[in-house]
Amino acid sequence: MFDKLYEAKQKADEVKKRLDGLTVMGSAEGGKIKVTSNGNKVIQSIMIDEDFLKDADKEELEELLALAVNKALEQAENVSQSEMAALSQQMFGGLGGMFGK
Numbered sequence: 001m002f003d004k005l006y007e008a009k010q011k012a013d014e015v016k017k018r019l020d021g022l023t024v025m026g027s028a029e030g031g032k033i034k035v036t037s038n039g040n041k042v043i044q045s046i047m048i049d050e051d052f053l054k055d056a057d058k059e060e061l062e063e064l065l066a067l068a069v070n071k072a073l074e075q076a077e078n079v080s081q082s083e084m085a086a087l088s089q090q091m092f093g094g095l096g097g098m099f100g101k
Contacts, residue, residue: 008091015083016040022079026071028064035065035072039079043069 019039027034032049046065053061 011087011091015087019076019080019083024072024075024079026068026073026075028068028071033061033064033068035068037072037076039076039083041073041076041080043072 020042022039023036023044024039025034025036029052032052034045034047036044036046038044046068048061048065056064
């Protein structure tokens with residue numbers, strides 16, 4: 001049983017490393033604001049178009065930045081859930097036989 005727990009921990013660590021290497025992006029205002037995150041929902045960069053920045057007011061910029069960040073984090077969450085679902089299926093997909101199914 002401890003072997004299975006150790007194996008599950010190792011595989012979860014592998015997924016975390018893989019998610020660290022994945023990049024997702026959220027954008028707003030037609031790509032004038034871009035937020036990049038890794039698959040573990042850590043913001044890597046924020047890019048704001050200089051021409052847009054010159055003309056944007058503070059409130060508009062804050063709203064659009066929040067929108068882009070939330071889109072990036074949503075993409076990261078989707079990737080993370082997909083990776084964890086695949087891991088769960090790999091680890092526990094064959095458990096039906098253990099319970100007489």
